[in-house]
Amino acid sequence: MTTDGDGLLSSLRVTPLPDDFTPPPFDCGELDLTDYLCDGAAAEDQRVGFSRCYLVTLPDGRLVGYFAVLADSIRLRTKERPKGVRYSTAPALKLGRMGVDRAFRGRNVGTWILDYVVGLARSLAAERVGVRYVTLDALGRAPLVAWYGRYGFVPNEGEVDRQVAVLKFLKLWREGDGPEHRSMRFDILLQEELSPD
Amino acid sequence: MAKPIKATPVVTGKAAVRIQNEIRSGTPNTPKRVETIRRADAVYSTATKGAGTSTR
Numbered sequence: 001m002t003t004d005g006d007g008l009l010s011s012l013r014v015t016p017l018p019d020d021f022t023p024p025p026f027d028c029g030e031l032d033l034t035d036y037l038c039d040g041a042a043a044e045d046q047r048v049g050f051s052r053c054y055l056v057t058l059p060d061g062r063l064v065g066y067f068a069v070l071a072d073s074i075r076l077r078t079k080e081r082p083k084g085v086r087y088s089t090a091p092a093l094k095l096g097r098m099g100v101d102r103a104f105r106g107r108n109v110g111t112w113i114l115d116y117v118v119g120l121a122r123s124l125a126a127e128r129v130g131v132r133y134v135t136l137d138a139l140g141r142a143p144l145v146a147w148y149g150r151y152g153f154v155p156n157e158g159e160v161d162r163q164v165a166v167l168k169f170l171k172l173w174r175e176g177d178g179p180e181h182r183s184m185r186f187d188i189l190l191q192e193e194l195s196p197d
Numbered sequence: 198m199a200k201p202i203k204a205t206p207v208v209t210g211k212a213a214v215r216i217q218n219e220i221r222s223g224t225p226n227t228p229k230r231v232e233t234i235r236r237a238d239a240v241y242s243t244a245t246k247g248a249g250t251s252t253r
Binding site: 010012014036041045072075076094096120137156157188 | 198199200201202203204205206207208209210212213214216217219220222223224225226229230231233234236237238239240241242243244245
């Protein structure tokens with residue numbers, strides 16, 4: 001459940017990163033994510049067509065956060081393809097970067113951005129282009145992997161799954177544990193939205 | 198300069214089979230998952246209709 005006790009979430013606006021973007025004071029607490037927006041990497045990725053960056057702001061223009069999205073795919077390599085599956089690649093929308101200013105921590109803005117991106121992917125899937133998943137890389141900290149997991153993201157990598165299974169078998173697994181970098185996916189379609197066999 | 202965004206790695210073995218089954222049959226509709234997707238639709242719809250939202 002996403003709470004919006006003070007009306008912050010319902011007031012958020014999403015605008016594309018402008019070409020002439022001059023970063024206001026912004027610190028999301030992770031240097032790499034702050035630098036991506038403020039040192040020009042987001043604008044450069046956008047300029048060369050590798051991602052689109054969006055600013056999340058308040059009505060008065062104050063910067064709350066940002067996110068960058070790009071086309072992606074989950075590539076599958078296996079010789080044991082089940083009957084009926086014709087493709088070795090699943091189309092996806094990747095949430096490449098996301099940051100929320102420290103001043104707005106703990107107010108569910110991150111979850112709101114995830115909701116927006118899942119909604120964007122579903123809108124694309126319904127009307128414009130084939131998309132089945134939202135993907136992301138949970139970087140740096142195990143709690144972040146757990147946070148995405150609580151939203152509904154699951155890890156992609158078989159090797160990571162095996163590591164976790166071994167840890168669980170040995171009773172060495174604790175909630176929130178895990179490798180420091182995980183590729184994860186969220187299936188955006190409900191079962192009733194799939195075409196019948 | 199910030200690190201570049203990485204490509205999603207190739208999925209192999211049993212994990213790949215699991216995803217292929219998921220593609221075909223769908224992910225089970227738990228109440229939490231249905232609620233999350235409905236909420237995402239509402240957030241996107243509301244934000245897109247808002248006066249400040251633009252897709253350029």
